Amino acid sequence: MSSLVAQPQRIVVIGNGMVGYKFCEKLVAKAQPSAFQIIVFGEEPRPAYDRVHLSAYFSGTTAEELTMAPVEWYAQNNINLHLGELVTSVNAATRTITTHKGESISYDKLILATGSSAFVPPINGVEKEGVFVYRTIEDLDAMLEYAPKAKTAAVIGGGLLGLEAAKAAVDMGLTTHVIEFASRLMPRQLDEAGSEMLKRKLESLGISIHLNKSTTAILGGPGVEKMLFADGSELDVDMIIVSAGIKPRDELAIKAGLAVGPRGGIMVNDALQTSDANIYAIGESALHGGMIYGLVAPGYDMADTVVTNLLGGEKTFKGFDMSTKLKLIGVDVASFGDAFASPATSRSIVFEDKAKGIYKRINISEDGKHLVGGILVGDAGNYNMLLQTVQNKIILPQDPEDLILGSRGGASESAGAGVMSLPDEALICSCENVSKGDICSSVKDGTCTDVAGIKKCTKAGTGCGGCIPMVNDLLNATLKQMGKEVKKVLCEHFDYSRQELLDLVKVNNIRSFDELLHSHGRGDGCEICKPAVASIMASTWNELILKQATIQDTNDRYLANIQKGGTYSVVPRIAGGEITPEKLIVIGQVAAKYGLYTKITGGQRIDMFGARVDQLPDIWEELINAGFESGHAYGKSLRTVKSCVGSTWCRYGLHDSVGFAIQVEERYRGLRSPHKLKGGVSGCVRECAEAQSKDFGIIATEKGWNLYICGNGGAKPQHAQLFATDLDSETCIKYLDRFLMFYIKTAEPLNRTATWLNKMEGGMEYLRQVIVEDSLGICADLDREMQFMVDTYACEWKEVVNNPELRQRFQHFINTPEPDPSIRFKPERGQKVPVV
Amino acid sequence: MIQTPPSADRLADVSFWFKAAEVSAFPENGGACVKYQDQQIAVYHFAKRNEWYASQNLCPHKQQMILSRGLIGDQCGEPKVACPFHKKTFSLLTGENLNGECYHIETYPVKIEDGYVYIGLRD
Numbered sequence: 026m027s028s029l030v031a032q033p034q035r036i037v038v039i040g041n042g043m044v045g046y047k048f049c050e051k052l053v054a055k056a057q058p059s060a061f062q063i064i065v066f067g068e069e070p071r072p073a074y075d076r077v078h079l080s081a082y083f084s085g086t087t088a089e090e091l092t093m094a095p096v097e098w099y100a101q102n103n104i105n106l107h108l109g110e111l112v113t114s115v116n117a118a119t120r121t122i123t124t125h126k127g128e129s130i131s132y133d134k135l136i137l138a139t140g141s142s143a144f145v146p147p148i149n150g151v152e153k154e155g156v157f158v159y160r161t162i163e164d165l166d167a168m169l170e171y172a173p174k175a176k177t178a179a180v181i182g183g184g185l186l187g188l189e190a191a192k193a194a195v196d197m198g199l200t201t202h203v204i205e206f207a208s209r210l211m212p213r214q215l216d217e218a219g220s221e222m223l224k225r226k227l228e229s230l231g232i233s234i235h236l237n238k239s240t241t242a243i244l245g246g247p248g249v250e251k252m253l254f255a256d257g258s259e260l261d262v263d264m265i266i267v268s269a270g271i272k273p274r275d276e277l278a279i280k281a282g283l284a285v286g287p288r289g290g291i292m293v294n295d296a297l298q299t300s301d302a303n304i305y306a307i308g309e310s311a312l313h314g315g316m317i318y319g320l321v322a323p324g325y326d327m328a329d330t331v332v333t334n335l336l337g338g339e340k341t342f343k344g345f346d347m348s349t350k351l352k353l354i355g356v357d358v359a360s361f362g363d364a365f366a367s368p369a370t371s372r373s374i375v376f377e378d379k380a381k382g383i384y385k386r387i388n389i390s391e392d393g394k395h396l397v398g399g400i401l402v403g404d405a406g407n408y409n410m411l412l413q414t415v416q417n418k419i420i421l422p423q424d425p426e427d428l429i430l431g432s433r434g435g436a437s438e439s440a441g442a443g444v445m446s447l448p449d450e451a452l453i454c455s456c457e458n459v460s461k462g463d464i465c466s467s468v469k470d471g472t473c474t475d476v477a478g479i480k481k482c483t484k485a486g487t488g489c490g491g492c493i494p495m496v497n498d499l500l501n502a503t504l505k506q507m508g509k510e511v512k513k514v515l516c517e518h519f520d521y522s523r524q525e526l527l528d529l530v531k532v533n534n535i536r537s538f539d540e541l542l543h544s545h546g547r548g549d550g551c552e553i554c555k556p557a558v559a560s561i562m563a564s565t566w567n568e569l570i571l572k573q574a575t576i577q578d579t580n581d582r583y584l585a586n587i588q589k590g591g592t593y594s595v596v597p598r599i600a601g602g603e604i605t606p607e608k609l610i611v612i613g614q615v616a617a618k619y620g621l622y623t624k625i626t627g628g629q630r631i632d633m634f635g636a637r638v639d640q641l642p643d644i645w646e647e648l649i650n651a652g653f654e655s656g657h658a659y660g661k662s663l664r665t666v667k668s669c670v671g672s673t674w675c676r677y678g679l680h681d682s683v684g685f686a687i688q689v690e691e692r693y694r695g696l697r698s699p700h701k702l703k704g705g706v707s708g709c710v711r712e713c714a715e716a717q718s719k720d721f722g723i724i725a726t727e728k729g730w731n732l733y734i735c736g737n738g739g740a741k742p743q744h745a746q747l748f749a750t751d752l753d754s755e756t757c758i759k760y761l762d763r764f765l766m767f768y769i770k771t772a773e774p775l776n777r778t779a780t781w782l783n784k785m786e787g788g789m790e791y792l793r794q795v796i797v798e799d800s801l802g803i804c805a806d807l808d809r810e811m812q813f814m815v816d817t818y819a820c821e822w823k824e825v826v827n828n829p830e831l832r833q834r835f836q837h838f839i840n841t842p843e844p845d846p847s848i849r850f851k852p853e854r855g856q857k858v859p860v861v
Numbered sequence: 862m863i864q865t866p867p868s869a870d871r872l873a874d875v876s877f878w879f880k881a882a883e884v885s886a887f888p889e890n891g892g893a894c895v896k897y898q899d900q901q902i903a904v905y906h907f908a909k910r911n912e913w914y915a916s917q918n919l920c921p922h923k924q925q926m927i928l929s930r931g932l933i934g935d936q937c938g939e940p941k942v943a944c945p946f947h948k949k950t951f952s953l954l955t956g957e958n959l960n961g962e963c964y965h966i967e968t969y970p971v972k973i974e975d976g977y978v979y980i981g982l983r984d
Contacts, residue, residue, distance in 0.1 A: 552950065
């Protein structure tokens with residue numbers, strides 16, 4: 026008797042891009058491990074990576090961070106991955122493929138996920154040095170290598186990919202031009218007015234946009250020097266990035282005799298089979314219904330269709346919505362549904378704000394009942410909701426213009442309520458095909474309790490990530506429906522907000538993390554609650570933070586900023602930026618003695634980099650002996666109060682900005698807060714201290730000081746707002762005391778003052794009532810609490826330097842006094858920097 | 862007394878126990894680094910549970926010798942360490958990255974005898 030053990034089906038996948046990878050991921054997730062034997066060929070040297078976010082590579086994201094799954098993942102899932110190996114032929118009759126290494130492999134089913142290459146128009150001179158395409162990490166590396174020789178770059182192509190490439194050119198520090206053949210930018214997504222708004226926005230960012238321009242020749246020696254256009258104009262450039270579209274990689278299919286479209290692309294039916302039923306094509310190489318899809322979401326859907334069919338299921342690919350939302354160089358751009366609906370069958374509502382650079386258009390069906398599509402430029406905040414309204418044929422409200430005008434204030438809440446009105450089948454994550462029902466039931470059955478959990482178990486939000494705000498809204502709304510209070514709990518260890526914990530600490534006189542965990546928490550704590558509680562303790566009791574060293578975030582634990590190479594940087598306080606020559610000399614001597622790299626910081630101080638952890642106490646001992654004290658550059662605390670030279674030296678200066686800055690900086694030094702704090706004092710409206718970009722800014726007037734608060738120069742810059750005018754120094758400090766203390770007591774962890782104010786109901790006016798008019802009757806408490814913090818200040822480093830037991834903790838190894846042998850430096854511009 | 866409950870197979874892997882340092886040298890509820898030949902090993906003491914764990918000191922994400930300086934804690938009861946550089950968290954039971962990314966770390970069994978911390982290593 027012959028045994029009837031089923032042989033595994035052998036699946037060969039050609040192409041290891043995002044879609045090829047997604048096919049493997051879906052197949053191993055759904056199939057019995059023994060049912061299939063999977064062999065993958067990728068011609069690039071690395072496994073699949075996130076090409077959608079390729080431009081992030083120029084702003085510091087590494088190739089590794091872009092990777093979809095490491096080589097080990099393939100091994101763990103028994104997938105035989107061949108990297109850097111090119112498949113040279115397919116023999117459909119014998120069902121074998123051959124690679125450039127001469128290897129020949131048979132298959133039961135073949136998946137062509139060969140993707141596309143950049144379409145390079147036949148322009149004279151396009152082969153010159155300095156012309157690049159924008160497609161792979163190798164392309165980007167080549168550009169990065171060339172860019173230092175260039176000053177000006179031109180991108181040929183003003184479509185989605187071209188503008189991504191333009192961002193890359195801007196990130197490389199190049200003067201950037203975009204050359205588009207059509208009369209508008211992103212011609213497949215935007216109408217004339219939308220393109221015009223985007224053009225203005227991009228131009229305001231320094232990018233030159235040339236429309237209706239056809240490039241006829243590229244001139245230069247070996248390298249690019251000049252472009253010639255059909256209209257007779259010219260442009261001097263050093264580098265060109267061609268991003269004029271994609272060309273499906275169908276050469277293998279053609280050689281194998283498979284049917285291809287007249288303009289390229291491997292023809293597939295609704296099951297994504299090619300003209301040979303055992304060969305499938307998915308992603309950008311596939312031509313379905315006359316369309317080549319240049320987006321990742323349809324590719325993922327194709328991968329899912331083939332996997333379902335291989336497993337005996339029935340699914341067909343029925344085309345795909347080309348809706349898309351992206352942030353181009355900081356500008357929101359979205360188009361959804363039928364973006365260019367014809368006036369014959371629909372009417373459009375348009376909202377335009379040229380000053381703010383916002384353009385919104387929605388197209389409504391003739392009967393006024395449904396939304397059919399639209400375009401958003403400058404503000405795509407309600408894209409998800411609008412897309413849902415189209416996809417689920419939701420009946421429009423009586424005043425459909427509210428859909429684009431209604432987002433003024435309170436937007437997130439109304440969106441949250443809106444999300445729950447969607448039907449369960451509503452597709453929330455179109456990359457991964459996850460419906461509202463999938464997400465809500467994962468919350469309802471208790472599987473997921475947070476966004477991270479939902480991402481892990483449903484995969485929603487793991488593609489382009491655009492649906493994350495909706496996933497968050499669904500989570501919160503579902504929890505609310507379940508009767509669970511949605512409150513800002515700190516983490517899984519405490520069911521309290523930061524503010525509640527601060528009250529508990531104070532009222533119950535709790536002095537340690539362990540005590541608080543024991544009385545009001547559970548588990549062991551974590552990297553979220555420990556530093557938050559450490560900050561609460563410091564803001565309440567002002568005891569030496571090293572009494573509880575192991576709950577401090579790494580910088581606070583070693584009272585220094587951890588930097589590359591595991592070394593630390595040392596920043597003594599230089600209040601107001603004022604320093605004597607003697608002290609300058611000491612900093613130089615200490616830096617030279619310990620071989621530290623020195624740099625003036627952005628906050629008027631001197632940073633010494635490259636100290637080993639075991640050197641920190643010795644370095645600080647020398648600094649303290651010379652009269653320095655801790656600068657708290659490592660803490661969520663007051664950093665600096667920047668100042669100009671004010672009336673002391675400046676011919677415009679009205680008051681002594683240096684003296685006042687020093688007074689303020691010394692008053693709040695060491696003050697622990699929810700996030701770092703920065704201040705500035707300017708001696709006149711010329712604002713040389715840039716005080717309005719700080720958490721608090723003080724600007725001299727003829728009559729006193731104007732006080733600005735809640736500004737932020739961080740990732741989302743926000744100007745400080747005028748809080749009070751013409752104050753005397755004493756009142757200014759009184760208001761500052763109350764403002765800072767109120768912020769410390771009520772802000773969420775790691776919220777800066779700007780964010781805190783943005784979330785505050787009543788905003789600045791409410792804050793003024795609390796601080797100036799004492800509307801809550803808490804000013805006496807705030808005053809007293811701040812005075813306590815001022816009175817109990819002590820330099821942390823001084824305490825460590827004088828305490829042998831504490832000094833002992835600054836050792837890399839606890840079983841030997843040896844320093845960390847892995848720290849290495851290399852010379853750079855006369856100093857040394859870490860080798861990593 | 863053995864405080865850490867390592868699985869039987871991991872104990873079976875141990876070919877010798879490295880005597881690292883006295884218990885009192887280690888911080889409570891935190892990590893510290895010990896040196897064995899050219900190896901850097903991070904040791905974590907969960908005082909509340911009376912449990913000890915050890916792992917490589919190298920954070921696999923940015924290749925820095927800093928894991929021992931991270932905050933320790935738990936996620937749903939599973940002991941973990943958060944790298945001080947970018948807060949990637951690793952299970953101290955399995956070495957797995959709890960953020961769902963690929964990096965994972967080597968962990969080692971720990972035992973306490975006569976007031977000393979021992980780390981189980983392979984040749």
